[in-house]
Amino acid sequence: MHRARYWDPVSETKVRCLLCPQHCLIEDGSAGFCRARVNYQGELYSENYGKVSSIALDPIEKKPLYHYKPGSQILSVGSYGCNLRCLYCQNYSISQQKVSTRYFDPASLLALLERFENNIGIAFTYNEPLIWYEYVYDVAKLIKDKRPETSVVLVTNGYINQEPLKELLPYIDALNIDLKSFSDKIYKKLCKGRLDPVLETIQTARRCHLEITALLVTDENDSHEEIHNLASFLARIDKNIPLHLSRYYPNFLLNKPATPGSSLLEAREIASEYLNYVYIGNYPEADTNTYCPNCGKLLIERKYYQTKVKIKSPNCTQCGKGIPIIL
DSSP states (O other), X not given: OEEOSSEEEOSSXXXXXXXXXXXXXXXXXXXXXXXXXXXXXXXXXXXXXXXXXXXXXXXXXXXXXXSBSTTOEEEEEEOSOOSOOOTTOTTHHHHSSOOOOEEOOHHHHHHHHTTSTTEEEEEEOSXXXXXXXXXXXXXXXXXXXXXXXXXXXXXXOOOOOHHHHHHHGGGOOEEEEEOOOSOHHHIIIIISSOSHHHHHHHXXXXXXXXXXXXXXXXXXXXXXXXXXXXHHHHHHXXXXXXXXXXXXXXXTTBOOOOOOHHHHHHHHHHHTTTOSOEEEESOTTSOOOEEOTTTOOEEEEEETTEEEEOOSSSBOTTTOOBXXXXX
């Protein structure tokens, strides 16, 4: 185990974790809500430090990131544990229980990156990377110190306190934040969390390349009113933030029917009133191409995870408008 950061002693046997808004009070010998941070003899430890449960070379579009180095591949790694309890979690086998892992110290993971051709960097994903904080921080800092051109990506629920987030962000290039709902009631009901800390994370993370995913759960967070509120919030930050509206399928503990395709298309139409780039995910029938918001020119063509980039600079080839894409 690796000694954790961001906690306070409460008594000889209890500690308060200050990494995320759960603010767990943890007894000696017990783990926090995330199952990854453990009180051992009055000190907090990261039990999953360096423990990798999942690893794969993925298209960057799978994160999903559509405006960050499109058409590239990135080594994706995950551990176990999560600080939310989403009833529909697609990765519940690693997020909601401990699993077999392989240990990689930060230097070993950096060396692993060099073994893959056409790999732009590393993405911390699959389970919640922010409860892997100490390891993510150490790896990201080592990469930026040794290979600053290498990309470091977070795919996260954004459920973290501001102080640790601000310390980590200088070493992060891009994030996709999963905004579960724009309703605090739904956050509590479906995920055992709160909305406001995630909105604060989105505002703070804007200093990096940022994209947002919203999984639309049937009859829970897919109302027209909620889509209006979510999209208008993002537009007030930057109307060029890409929004991915993803289709829900029954999984884990939630058996509601899959999101109707019509709901996804209506949600995209609503969100597009506020945002320049709105995509539908997890629904093969949807158009996922990128078009110039000024003249409609096709700039990036996507089919499944096959991507054709038709621009060589972040400008429309027809009208010259600047496009917020990192190539």
